[in-house]
Amino acid sequence: MRRIGAVLSAALLALAVAGCGSTGGGGGGASGKFTAPDVPMKKSVGKGEGEVDILAWPGYAEDGSNDPKVDWVTPFEKQTGCQANVKYFGTSDEAINLMKSGGYDVVSASGDATLRLIASGQVAPVNTDLVANYKDVQPFLKDRAWNSVNGQMYGVPHGWGANLLMWRTDKVHPAPDSWGAVFAKSSPYAGHITAYDSPIYIADAALYLMKTKPSLGIKDPYALDQKQLDAAVGLLKVQRAQVSEYWSDYLKEVQAFKTGDSVIGTTWQVIASLARSEHAPVKAVLPKEGATGWSDTWMVSAKSKHPNCAYKWMNYIVSPQANADVAEYFGEAPANAKSCKLTSDKSFCATYHAGDAAFANRIHYWTTPIKQCLDGRKDTTCTDYSQWTQAWTEVKG
Template sequence: MRLTPTLKAVAAAAVLIAATACGSSDSGGSSSSTGLNPPDLKAPSKLGKTEGQVNLIAWAGYVEDGSNDPKVDWVSDFEKQTGCQVHSKVAASSDEMVKLMKTGEYDAVSASGDASLRLIASGDAAPVNTDLVPNYKDVFGDLKLQAWNSVGGKAYGIPHGRGANLLMYNTDKVKPAPTSWSAVFDDAAKYKGHVTAYDSPIYIADAALYLKATKPELKIKDPYALDQKQFDAAVDLLKKQNANVGEYWSDYLKEISAFKSGDSVIGTTWQVIANLTQGEGAKVKAFVPKEGATGWSDTWMLSAKAKHPNCGYKWMDWIISPKVNAQVAEYFGEAPSNAKACDETSDKSFCTTFHAGDTAYWKNVAFWNTPIEQCLDGRTDVKCVPYAKWVQAWTEIKG
């Protein structure tokens, strides 16, 4: 499960968001190594007259018009300025996003990595002419033409925001201060019953990331591209960890409560959760361990069947415009994609806290991706374990 990571968004949406995977591997550049061979669709060379409306699929907290909170509204001004009336549907999972996009009834979607790759491969998502999105020029360079939003150097979306999966610990009860993910894997028995872990099959990648650094003989290059031997090693590590896990978290409000009560003293978290937990008086710290971390990134994608493509382009430009991107980032709890958004946040330290422009920080983040049989690391001599088997293994890991 992936919840919108702010108290406001959760209260407003009152839905659980199950994004089982979003983002990409830690290798930059185009995704040609994935073996994806999408249909030869063309992006427009120029925009036409706006169509009067746009139909969107989004995570809760991404398309706010003041109906959930009168103070949270970046849709109304868009409608006034463009004449495009916004109709949006909150999706509860990446699978739902893919299903809805296939209907042809929606113009754009705030896709997570597993959805984006599937939409590209099936021809449901169209390539995007970024020259027609003026604010794209100010998007952080390390979000452009990445493996989850491009194929062969062709953009298939507009980056929206990103976040990392951190290691959080109770500073009173976990000593000395940890520096490695070993604290929740090989050394987890020290905190038996008080370890917490993210409740999703994609968490297998966290184990793979740790093994990549600590078991070089496994030759793991990409935590989302695991052959059977590598996969089995990651699953085995997580089965051993299970004996020490007190709770797997999906509802981050429960994680905050667990760290406040002491039921959890160490485990995975998000920056926004760490901030809120500290704000409620818990003595915790969160950081990226020396092995790096997994993370997530979302992308606005245009439907290949869009009935209102011109309004769709206007929306993609609007949602990453500095002021709006700042509003969304603060409301949702993520690093904005537009560098100029950092001058527009109400909390002037927001972008520093969320490492928005810290290129070195993001180089240590392996963004979520959906494993497929064609190994994402480019290997052709073996088959990698596809995501469906990750789902099966996760059930076994949790017992």
């Protein structure tokens, strides 16, 4: 939203973020050179407090209630004596708001939430020496722009993956292999298309334009100047006329695909798996244009009431077995290098390119768009997240 005061302060902050200014690699987010609020870091982990409040993406902390076979929270509770209270969120914005409301110890934050959490002082730096399993985390996930500031880690990497295209195999012919299937002008599936309900979804449209309309000059779907944003919004407005509903509640998407109210749209692997387990004939694929995606980090709240249990949880969830379980259930590459030997499907890590740093760099990870163009352009200003939020409201109409 364009408010002069807010924009000014955002610009100031972004200026601080850009700081030394020269590092602006694709998908890497802002350079990690801004001074984060001074929040003390934990020096040692003592006895557990008996419980821990976890804020997580759906499928990240399963206790067997969705599927009795899928349970890694109960072993954690038995091992540590920390009773886990889990709350799932649907979008990064929701996660940030819930963190602000307080009452949560750890959060699984994506790249479009991490810097905002750090800048607003909601999360504390993480003492990685206290997280024994941190040493096994893939090196290409450590000290990245979205999870560290000035070489100080603000969390423990969890895993990464891509947003997929899902469709009903009985209703959609031929099988799609391009995002064009959801952005086409007069799609045969009009009225049954679904999309993710968050401003960050604009990046999906930008990515499609990046591949199909080179004349726009989009280099990074999170670094859009006004003209490029307008083009993406135009594409989304075409799509809007054919959308049945936007989803942020993953269970609602599962239901919509089961009934056939939605037959094609963006999804996560975990949603596709859930829908299939409920006998919906769906398939999900990574389209040829590539995809937006996420790289998630477990962060600890600055106001945590159960910091010891929070550290125990972070250490547990990136331990080889638990990280393998959650990665296989959610459908993402695990952060822990040792997890690959422990997945039930031995080719899992190969499928998800878990150890493949080059592949990981090709996914366009969710990043908060800011005024300073993340693709390194100096001659123009880019649109920031508040403008994306505004644009998203206009798309929905």
